[in-house]
Amino acid sequence: METLPYPAGTHWLAEIIMLLLPSKVAITPPIEFGDLSKLEQLDHLSCQRIIPTHLDCNMLPPAFKLKQCKAIYILRNPKDIAVSMYHYYRENPNLPTIDNWPEFLEMFLKGD
Known part of the structure; x- marks a missing residue:
C-alpha cells in the first residue's frame, strides 16, 4: 500500500480523493489564512480540482458559492x-x- 504524505485531516482527504479519481482531478497547493493569491492561478486549470484549505466557509471567495463548488468539511476530534x-x-x-x-x-x- 502506498504511504500518503499527510497523516490526517484536510490533506489526507485530498489524497484519498486523488486515489479514487486520479485522472479526473488535480490537487492544488493549499489556500490558507490571508493567502488567496493562488485563486487566480486555479482559474487556468482545465480539469476539476481539489483545493485543500483550513479556511472557514465564510472566508472563501464569493465565486466559490456562485459556481456551486462542492465542499467536504472535516471535523476532527x-x-x-x-x-x-x-x-x-x-x-x-x-x-x-x-x-x-x-x-x-x-x-x-x-x-x-
Whole structure:
C-alpha cells in the first residue's frame, strides 16, 4: 500500500480523493489564512480540482458559492487537533515556543 504524505485531516482527504479519481482531478497547493493569491492561478486549470484549505466557509471567495463548488468539511476530534497542533508548534521556528505539553494544553483549552 502506498504511504500518503499527510497523516490526517484536510490533506489526507485530498489524497484519498486523488486515489479514487486520479485522472479526473488535480490537487492544488493549499489556500490558507490571508493567502488567496493562488485563486487566480486555479482559474487556468482545465480539469476539476481539489483545493485543500483550513479556511472557514465564510472566508472563501464569493465565486466559490456562485459556481456551486462542492465542499467536504472535516471535523476532527479536539484531542487529535491539540496533539497535532502541539507538534506543529514545536517544529515550526516561526511560531511561539512551547516548552511542554501541559503548558500547551492549558493554552489550547483557553483558546490561546
